[in-house]
Amino acid sequence: MFTRPSGCFLKTFIAHGRCLSETKRALSNGSFVRQLFEQITSTYTYIIADGKSREAVIIDPVITTVARDAQLLKQLGLRLRYAINTHVHADHITGSGKLKALIPGCQSVISKVSGAKADVFIEDGDVITIGDKKDGLALECRSTPGHTNGCMTYVWHEGASVFTGDCVLIRGCGRTDFQQGDSNKMYKAVHERIFTLPDNFIVYPGHDYTGQTSSTIAEEKNFNTRLTKSREEFNRIMKELKLSYPLQIDKAVPANMICGILPEP
Numbered sequence: 001m002f003t004r005p006s007g008c009f010l011k012t013f014i015a016h017g018r019c020l021s022e023t024k025r026a027l028s029n030g031s032f033v034r035q036l037f038e039q040i041t042s043t044y045t046y047i048i049a050d051g052k053s054r055e056a057v058i059i060d061p062v063i064t065t066v067a068r069d070a071q072l073l074k075q076l077g078l079r080l081r082y083a084i085n086t087h088v089h090a091d092h093i094t095g096s097g098k099l100k101a102l103i104p105g106c107q108s109v110i111s112k113v114s115g116a117k118a119d120v121f122i123e124d125g126d127v128i129t130i131g132d133k134k135d136g137l138a139l140e141c142r143s144t145p146g147h148t149n150g151c152m153t154y155v156w157h158e159g160a161s162v163f164t165g166d167c168v169l170i171r172g173c174g175r176t177d178f179q180q181g182d183s184n185k186m187y188k189a190v191h192e193r194i195f196t197l198p199d200n201f202i203v204y205p206g207h208d209y210t211g212q213t214s215s216t217i218a219e220e221k222n223f224n225t226r227l228t229k230s231r232e233e234f235n236r237i238m239k240e241l242k243l244s245y246p247l248q249i250d251k252a253v254p255a256n257m258i259c260g261i262l263p264e265p
């Protein structure tokens with residue numbers, strides 16, 4: 001049974017006009033989402049905590065901000081169970097390997113399709129649970145290929161929240177021009193697996209380059225500048241994006257295939 005979420009927005013630290021750490025969704029049972037920002041690659045990391053057990057997961061940690069994240073988990077009295085990646089990132093190295101080394105009991109998670117190393121491999125329809133088996137916190141895994149083949153979107157139904165990684169971004173979407181990128185697959189995945197969620201669900205993206213932090217399904221269904229178009233128009237937009245390659249792509253992709261564990265120099 002789902003409980004009704006009550007909105008609670010608590011800004012904790014602001015730098016350069018951007019909130020670096022913000023509690024977004026908090027439920028009356030103590031469960032919450034904390035959004036954290038990494039400034040070099042404009043990446044969002046999320047801690048999702050189960051209020052009752054104080055167990056937590058982290059989505060898309062970045063290697064350079066692992067110390068910050070580990071300290072916050074400690075301060076909040078949270079036991080990290082899973083470091084989850086939405087996909088094999090091309091712009092930054094994942095922090096999941098480093099978090100595993102720092103926090104005993106933490107396991108890394110990624111989709112099986114990604115081909116990357118991890119402790120736990122997930123597939124479409126799997127549910128990641130923490131806390132009590134019956135009334136703990138549950139994240140549904142939805143395969144949403146297009147940016148990469150192995151992209152997963154995570155749905156926290158009880159918190160009316162969806163973590164879209166580099167699939168749906170606020171008013172935009174992830175690029176589809178490398179790493180098995182495919183705009184047809186992305187369009188289908190978004191319309192069938194993300195835009196079919198209830199309108200009030202909060203969309204938490206993997207990045208934002210314009211200073212925004214979250215959106216909703218209703219907003220993106222109405223105002224997304226790419227995904228509201230026809231499939232043909234969407235394909236044309238994605239083909240003509242002509243973005244330069246991420247600066248760290250050559251070291252990030254190979255490192256992320258092995259959980260962000262860098263070989264000794």
Ligand SMILES: N[C@@H](CCC(=O)N[C@@H](CSS)C(=O)NCC(=O)O)C(=O)O
Binds near residue numbers: 166
């Ligand atoms: N300049 C950044 C890379 C920016 C970029 O390509 N972002 C990706 C997600 S990370 S692979 C993307 O999909 N962008 C979509 C868009 O429309 O901007 C860097 O050098 O790291």
